[in-house]
Amino acid sequence: MSDAPAPQSAYVVDELVARDIDAYLDSHQHKTMLRFITCGSVDDGKSTLIGRLLYDSKMIFEDQLAALESDSRRQGTQGGEIDFALLVDGLAAEREQGITIDVAYRFFNTEKRKFIVADCPGHEQYTRNMVTGASTADLAVILIDARKGVLTQTRRHSYLCHLIGIRNIVLAVNKMDLVDYDQGTFDAIVADYTAFARSIGIETFTALPISGFKGDNITTRSPNMPWYAGPTLVEHLETVEVLSSVDADKPFRMPVQWVNRPHLDFRGFSGLIATGRVAVGDAVRVLPSGKTSTITRIVTLDGDLDRAVAGQSVTLCFADEIDCSRGDVIATADRPPQAADQFEATLVWLADDALRVGRGYWLKLATQTVSVTVQQPKYVVNVNTLEQLAAKTLDLNAIGVAELTTDRPIVFEPYDDNRTLGGFILIDKLTNATVAAGMLHFSLRRAQNVHWQAVDVGREAHAALKEQKPAVLWFTGLSGSGKSTIANLVEKKLHALGRHTFLLDGDNVRHGLNKDLGFTEADRIENIRRVGEVAKLMTDAGLIVLTAFISPFRAEREMVRAMLPQGEFVEVFVDTPFEEAERRDVKGLYKKARAGLLKNFTGIDSPYERPERPEVRIDTTAVSPEQAAERIVDLLLGERR
Known part of the structure; x- marks a missing residue:
């Protein structure tokens, strides 16, 4: 009789396998998560490094590996080795140009930790993508090509990472194999970067000499650099403290x-x-x-x-x-955050269209969404010299400091203390495109010292005394369309009917309230904002307010609409063809604009955004001013009887 042990039943084997799987899943579930980004200048090897991490951590399937080897041969990789960047550069445009454009997220894990890594683009024009990747990261790997040293994008990305609140910085001096693993080259780059890092507030960072292509000091210590005694990249990533624990x-x-x-x-x-x-x-x-x-x-x-x-x-x-x-x-309860409606903040401008000072944007902070206006920047930062330069606006990729005003108080904390309640984005109200990322510094003292004063006689009492419902009739159209003429006729008719009115005309307002404003886009926006605030105060007094302004931008007209209770803003589009308005040219403005004597003139070198859904549209080629006025009065009083 044989002494060999009896074979285990299939049931017992399955039970043991199930236990092993459960134990693995349980250990995997309780691993901590580290989110990090790789960034730096173009062709510093970011995608190659991530590809190497995925390969060394056994996170590539066999069919992926076979395709990668095939693609590498087709690309003609040096020595027939694998081009790990092809794992990450998924967009066709990226492969064709050999650069990273979008932010590529990859997942991998080791025995000690799970990771989400974002491969961020190096080109300056894609800085917005880099900011997106950095916004949720706990750590940044700043790559430097050992042959090139510290470059402009190295400084830009380091500045942005520090600005966004990433305090764990790894300086990975890559491609050491191309400089014969020279310690002097590594030490010189670290010294250069140290001087810059201290100037922007980065007090500590971890410097590693690596080769993403060859695998030196990525998961195992490199025999080619015996002079380096620090951790490998993976060892450091496995042990660094993550943001959630802080x-x-x-x-x-x-x-x-x-x-x-x-x-x-x-x-x-x-x-x-x-x-x-x-x-x-x-x-x-x-x-x-x-x-x-x-x-x-x-x-x-x-x-x-x-x-x-x-x-x-x-x-x-x-x-x-x-x-x-x-x-x-x-x-x-005993340590609550603050609430305010005026702040100083740093903005990173992400849109092709520049900041429009005074225009209303949506501000989204955590789960709060409010309307916000941005004042002229105090300064923009030159990331190369760290100079604070004067600026009237913010262009694509600009980093500046400005004051913000929200339409109601929001709950916040300074970004340095709380990234969730201190970080925000700005959204264009018309396109819903994200135009900026921002970090709140502090609330302005005037926001804390100025409070609403309660009054006993409110807008309802004022309106009741005048026996009318307040409203704003907002006449908009090209210069020469007939806005002022029709608005004047409407007011005369309302006055004759015993209504209490006031007409705010564009030219008249610029003689007093807005005499300090010009005709740049920013000044036009501020012009309408002030008129909107005055019109709102007049409706609080119970008046029917008529305004005659070109008001060329749709966003500002909607801003004024949002200031008033629903139904009190009546947009009257005086629709006159451009050719007809220019033919009339009562004030000779079109002639001056055509001659180059009048800059930023609507319809010539500044746009007019037609109303999409006005309450009233007047075709001045089909009706007379008198008929238009009759129609507006009938509509207004018919709705308010």
Whole structure:
């Protein structure tokens, strides 16, 4: 009889395999996550480095590897070796040009940690993409070509990384194989970078000599550089402290994303904990209202928790029925964040169209979305010299400091203290395109010292005394279209009917209130903003206000509409063909503009954006001014009787 052990049954084998899989999945689930970016100048080897990391961490499938080897042979890679950059440069345009354009995200893991890496473009024109990748990163790998040293984009990307709040910096001096692994070259580059880093506030960084192509000091120590005794890149990435662990030690903050009300017996407030810790029984404060309550439950998809920390998505239940909605912030009761409506901030301009000073944009910060205007920048930063230069606006990739004013207070903290409540984006109201990324510094003192004064006689009382409903009749159209003529006739008719009115004419206002403004785009925007504020005050007094302004930009007309209660803004488009308006040329302005004597004239060298859905459209080629006025009065009073 044989002494060999009896074979295990298939059931036992399957059970052992299942245990191994469960143990692996459990260990994988509890690994920490590090988000990092690779950035630097063009052709510094960012994509190659990431490809090498994926290859060395066994994150490439066999068919991918076969395709990679085939593509590398077709590209004619040196010595028939694998071109790891082809793993990451997925866009056809990137492969054709040999550069990275978009931000490529890749995932890999080691025995100790999970990683998300963003390969950011090196070209200056794609700085916006680099900022996107850096906005969620815990660490930045700044690559430098050992043959070239510190370049302009090295400085730009280092400055942006520090500005965005990345405090873990790795200086990876790449392509050491092309300089014969020379220590002197490495030391000179580190010394050069150290001087620059200190000038922008980077106090510490980790410098590594590597070769992404050859694999030196990536996952294993290189025998080619015995003079280097520090960690490999992967060793450093596995042990560096991640942002979430730091955030957990800060005061509790959770922006509310959603009011969770599945039925009448449950009401909770869902969101991602930005910083700090919260436990059942903790006293919390809801901002900006300031109402307080106590946490009774912390609900998650996997069941209730006794406590939760930064990085977890939870639903919080309160002991009291207090008002709380999306955009509010739940915070620890005794250390709440601030709320304000005026700030100083740094802006990184990401759009091809320059900043339009005074124009309304959407500001999105955490779950809060408000309307905001940006003042003329205090200065822009030259990233090469760190000079603070005067500027009237911000162009693509410019980095500047400016003051912002929101239409209502928002809950915030300085970006250096809280990236979630201090970082924001600006969105163009017409195109919905993201035009800037920003970091709040502090609220302006005047925002804290100026408060609304309660009054006993309000706009309803003023309107009741005049026995009319206030409104703004906003006449817009080209110069010479007949705006002022029709507006004047409308006011005469309303006055004859006993209505209380006031006419704000474009030319007349520029003799007083707006005499300091010119006709640049920024001045035109400010001109309309001021007129809108005056018109709003007059409607508060119960008046029917008529305004006759070219007001060429759709965004500013919508800005004024947003200042008023719904239904009180009546846009009257005096629609006159350009050729007809120029033929009339009552003031001789078109003639001057054609001769080059009048700059920024609407219709000649400055655009006019036609209203898309005006309440009233007047075709001056089909009706007389008198008929137009009759129609407007009938419409206005018919709706307000």
